[in-house]
Amino acid sequence: WQSIRTGQAVPAGSHVRLNLQTGDREAKLPDSENGKSDPREERRRKRLGKVDIDSNSFTSQELKKALAKMKESEKAERKAHEEEVRKKFRPIEQLKEEFEKLNVKMETDYEIMVKLISKFNSSASTLDEKVAALYDLEYYVHQVDNAKDFLSMGGLRLVIDGLNSTEAMLKEHAAFVLGAALS
Incomplete structure (x- = not known):
């Protein structure tokens, strides 16, 4: 242990202590640098089978090849998974043909939302049909993607028209649609 002055720099990783008998601060290098071995390091080496890996033992080319092999195996695994999924499920086009x-x-x-909006905007629709259209729209716009689509297709104009209506039922359901879309 060597005494150090206030503000004096010490090497990184050094052990520092306050000597309670003298009141001095003291520092020393870690045991492994003094020629002594750290017992924790010895236990770690025994656990790992005394394998010492030199960080300079691999060339950059060897590391690049190993990384390329890892990427290739990952791609192969991904393709195998995609093939497995394709075997389990049919494409949407095939399902549409079968349903037709x-x-x-x-x-x-x-x-469906386009049809509901056109039903609401139709002058031939009754009050009950408009309320039903708003009720159904409320269900669809709870999903974020549907709410974005609703906005892009002019749904906000529909909600504003519903809120400005003289019919209380239309106002109520238009407010529900607006709340569902905002949530």
Whole structure:
């Protein structure tokens, strides 16, 4: 242990202590640098099978090759997983064709929302049909993607028109649609 003055720099990793008998600060280099071995380091080496790896033992080319092999194996695993998923599920186009053969038409949420908006905006729609359209729209716009689509297709104008309506039911359901879209 060597005494150090206030503000004096010591090498990184040094042990520092306050000598309670003299009141001096003292420092020393770690034991492994003094020729002594650290017992914790010895235990770690025994656990690892006394394998010492020199950081300079691999060339950059060897590391690049190893990294390339890792990337190739990852790509192969990803492709195998994709093939496995393809075997389990059919593509949407094939499902649409099969549903058409059964006279069942699949509609996306976007297509359904377009129909509901046109039903609400139709002058031939009754008050009950408009309320039903708003009620159904509230269900669809809870999802973030549908809310974004609703906004892009002019749904905000629909909500504003509903809020400015003289019918209390339209105002109420338009407010619900607005709240669902904002959430």
